[in-house]
Amino acid sequence: MSALRFETLHRDPSGFARRARMHLPHGTVETPVFMPVGTQATVKSMTPADLSEDIGAEIILGNTYHLMLRPGADLIERMGGLHRFMGWDRPILTDSGGFQVWSLGELRRIEEHGVRFRSHIDGAEVFLGPKESMEIQRKLGSDIVMAFDECTPYPATHEQAAESMEMSMRWAAECRQHLPVNERQALFGIVQGGMYADLRLQSLSAVNDIDIEGIAIGGLSVGEPKEEMMAMLDVLAPHLPADKPHYVMGVGTPDDLIEGIDRGIDMFDCVMPTRNARNGTLFTDDGKLNIKNSIYSDDERPIMADCDCYTCKHFSRAYLRHLYMAKEILSSRLNTLHNLHYYCALMRKARTALEGGNWPQFRDQFLQRYRGAQTLR
């Protein structure tokens, strides 16, 4: 029996947007969902209590590449798995390590059964392929395991993109062999193919041919114009299997999420809310706000008037600007809390709109307001 059961609750009759639910070994996830990124067995500056109680996160992401290098998958397995190690008892999705290894650029060499690279921590040579990635993710014990793939660079010729995609498809099949269907961990395949519609559709078909529990779309948000990303989602939307969750990897801004939901996407992850928080960039319905700006030095208002996160309920922009200027740790923490709360609350609002049958209005109103005030203040 599979580790994932997927239920569709509502569909927007005018398009692809849907409200669904994933049942996983560590709990239920309501979709559309944003997954905070917990690279090194921690969502930077947040405790599990912040994530579950204040932010309302139902699933987080862990990074295989970082964890295999430090503290190591064997150690995490001995400590009872990633959930127990980091004190998070809700679902976890782990990526395959493929994207991070690809990001190493010159430091890695691709071979038929995986990638050879040097650790960014101690320079040691490491080999990671479908077999190794499945073994590591098994030790981590995540609820959702991602297939090991190669992210096609942007730009790439049709030939390059085809070769890369075909290798990823061979690797995806290998992953399923190394991690057969089981009750503890679900496997997601990743659609590649660069910015070529024909390759994307071939890849989706290949992924569908493997007995996987979810469909991810990789290789987007890698430098291409937003229109190209949305064009690829438009190509795929009518062909995504209705009975499986759809996850677009590494995306994106709040408006990207709304556009993604509109194209049938159920799951998102991105470092933007956490990384931007540490750089003083805060999300609101009226676009982004840069807390460094001196106009906030005596601004008694919260970041966003109708936000019920701990940060907005207790602190002024003036105080948050002071913390940022004084390089205080609390700055990263309060900003991260707000940004993640903002992303997760946006998904809650989207779910409510889908349940209430007023998705198109919600989508249009949000995009108009957010983009209308898009200029960074």
Place this chain on the structure above:
Amino acid sequence: MSALRFETLHRDPSGFARRARMHLPHGTVETPVFMPVGTQATVKSMTPADLSEDIGAEIILGNTYHLMLRPGADLIERMGGLHRFMGWDRPILTDSGGFQVWSLGELRRIEEHGVRFRSHIDGAEVFLGPKESMEIQRKLGSDIVMAFDECTPYPATHEQAAESMEMSMRWAAECRQHLPVNERQALFGIVQGGMYADLRLQSLSAVNDIDIEGIAIGGLSVGEPKEEMMAMLDVLAPHLPADKPHYVMGVGTPDDLIEGIDRGIDMFDCVMPTRNARNGTLFTDDGKLNIKNSIYSDDERPIMADCDCYTCKHFSRAYLRHLYMAKEILSSRLNTLHNLHYYCALMRKARTALEGGNWPQFRDQFLQRYRGAQTLR
């Protein structure tokens, strides 16, 4: 009417230790008490909710020197005072800025009415004396205001120590003139005199002659051997006024606090629990533990078995070591939470022992266990 009412609840019949209570404009403080240090309008990495709910802090300290330079006392006053600015509604004690200015060494010049120095932030010339310090602390709105003084260097000749102490006493009287007794802010005088018993007693007498609400002992923990510090507290203990709180500034280790209580001290502050936390040094009843140590890499135990802080209830030493090695923000946060909880819980245990009439046993047992295992692990 004074802003401070002091009640003594229990005394240890065998010595000077006592259990008391301070009533202040923002609430009641049970003593003996440890005050976490919130230098820049934040106790580093902690929210007010952490401090009040998990740590159980009843009063915190703010630093006049840092706040006057950034974000500035006028801005904090416009934002409704330090309590409102930082979202902390319990009592605050602010220091006078004297100690920080003294720490600038060559960068400051002492004059009859204060000290001229350059800001460590932008190099601007600033003047701070009794009048300015009272004005700034009035704007900050702290419950307890410290007199502006000079910290006598260690070592110092008798003549140097006498001159410095006499200037501090003139400044203390000036402070009272600039901040007359009022219902919003209590003023504490600071006993100086270096390591000379005669000067310390003269200084205590001079401070007592001013109509102040509390007695602080300054100029300790500045590099002298611990025996000298305790010798000075022994000299002062029989002469400290019974009807006023006694505060030893910038002290110290957990055993220093127990030794201080034994010498009639009610209040302590120190950056040690917060700073050590960020450096990976954690306090336990069995002495200090250095989380960097590789012996903890797969240690599933909490920092301290019988600690009920959030960190100890949820995370292993192995996880805390990983966070430290990976330079994660959460490392500073979880370590700070434990260390401050440890200090405040130690004060709660001391209060319980004093109430139960078994202070000497508690003191001896604690010191034996703590010092017996003192070696840093």
